[in-house]
Amino acid sequence: MTDKHYVYQCVLRTFGLDNTRFEKICGDLRTNEISIEFSENCLEGVVTISKNNVDSVALESILTKINVRLEDYIYSDKNMDLNECLVKLLIKKGEMLGVAESITGGLISSTLCDVDGASKVFYEGIVTYNNGAKVRRLHVPATTLEEHTAVSKQTCEAMIKGVLANKEIVYGLATTGYASHQDDDLSGLVYIGYGSLANYKVEEVMFKGSRNVVRKKACNYAMFKLIKLIDSVERKY
Numbered sequence: 001m002t003d004k005h006y007v008y009q010c011v012l013r014t015f016g017l018d019n020t021r022f023e024k025i026c027g028d029l030r031t032n033e034i035s036i037e038f039s040e041n042c043l044e045g046v047v048t049i050s051k052n053n054v055d056s057v058a059l060e061s062i063l064t065k066i067n068v069r070l071e072d073y074i075y076s077d078k079n080m081d082l083n084e085c086l087v088k089l090l091i092k093k094g095e096m097l098g099v100a101e102s103i104t105g106g107l108i109s110s111t112l113c114d115v116d117g118a119s120k121v122f123y124e125g126i127v128t129y130n131n132g133a134k135v136r137r138l139h140v141p142a143t144t145l146e147e148h149t150a151v152s153k154q155t156c157e158a159m160i161k162g163v164l165a166n167k168e169i170v171y172g173l174a175t176t177g178y179a180s181h182q183d184d185d186l187s188g189l190v191y192i193g194y195g196s197l198a199n200y201k202v203e204e205v206m207f208k209g210s211r212n213v214v215r216k217k218a219c220n221y222a223m224f225k226l227i228k229l230i231d232s233v234e235r236k237y
Contacts, residue, residue, distance in 0.1 A: 010063065013080065014045035014073040015224040022047075025069050029062055036066070042209075042216040044082055044224075045073070075227050082223040083111045089230055090121035090171070097226075098169035099125040100138055100159040102150065102176040103190060107219045123169050128159070138162030151176050153191050157202045160193030164200070171196055171230070173222045179211040190218045194226040199233070201225070 017025075022038045022045070030036050035050040049066065051059050067074065076085045090097055099108050099122075109125025112118050126137055131150055134140040140158040148154040160174035177190030188207040195201055203225070207217040 008051045010049045011079040012047040012074050013076040014047060014070060015075055015082065015220060016043055016073050017045045026066055029065055034059065034062055042213060042220050044220050075224055082220055084115050086223050086227050087112060087115040087118050087121060089227060091117060095170035096123040096168055097121055097171045098123050098163040098166060100163040100174040101125065101127050102129055103179055104175045104215050104219050105129060107215055108173060108222055111219055126163060134159065151178055151189065151191065153202050153204060156191035156193045160200055164197040171226060173226060175218050175222060177218060179214045188214045192218060192222050192225065194222055195229055
């Protein structure tokens with residue numbers, strides 16, 4: 001049996017899908033002539049659509065269906081990682097990003113700095129792992145930490161407001177949570193803030209996996225959510 005030679009290939013990048021979920025949504029779209037493959041790492045996914053001897057109308061129909069079904073998950077129709085997509089989007093807008101990290105411990109900042117040109121849009125990353133640092137560097141009220149703890153929606157909101165207080169920064173990200181905890185019910189509990197001072201959101205999410213898998217998923221989630229928020233704002237105008 002000889003391998004098929006595919007004469008066309010398209011790549012979509014997604015976030016939030018695992019293999020089981022992808023198969024449930026798009027598995028039925030495969031044909032003998034059209035190959036649809038999916039892989040993911042820490043919820044960052046790659047969809048590869050390849051065709052062999054099939055007319056463009058049939059292929060276009062499949063691509064349309066995939067885009068509709070995965071609309072909430074797709075962040076790019078180009079083969080680029082989340083960090084590259086976010087940096088390019090910010091460069092296009094000409095606006096600065098600031099990051100306030102606790103659970104991710106600088107992972108978001110480091111991931112952004114992997115991208116060539118990040119210095120044009122990445123203003124600063126502040127790692128406030130200790131509660132005292134959150135108070136001094138981000139002006140998180142001590143009463144917020146006392147009443148709600150460091151891992152709370154209230155603290156995350158104060159963190160993103162703290163980093164966005166710098167007038168040179170337009171968009172911000174903030175993370176706090178439990179990468180691991182002696183109470184299994186708390187392990188993977190993360191709060192993520194994203195957006196601008198005029199339009200920011202704070203979400204509570206639960207991630208499964210080891211300590212560093214949880215941290216990587218939180219990093220990816222933060223970047224994905226900011227990309228989608230910026231895209232949604234741009235579509236309004």
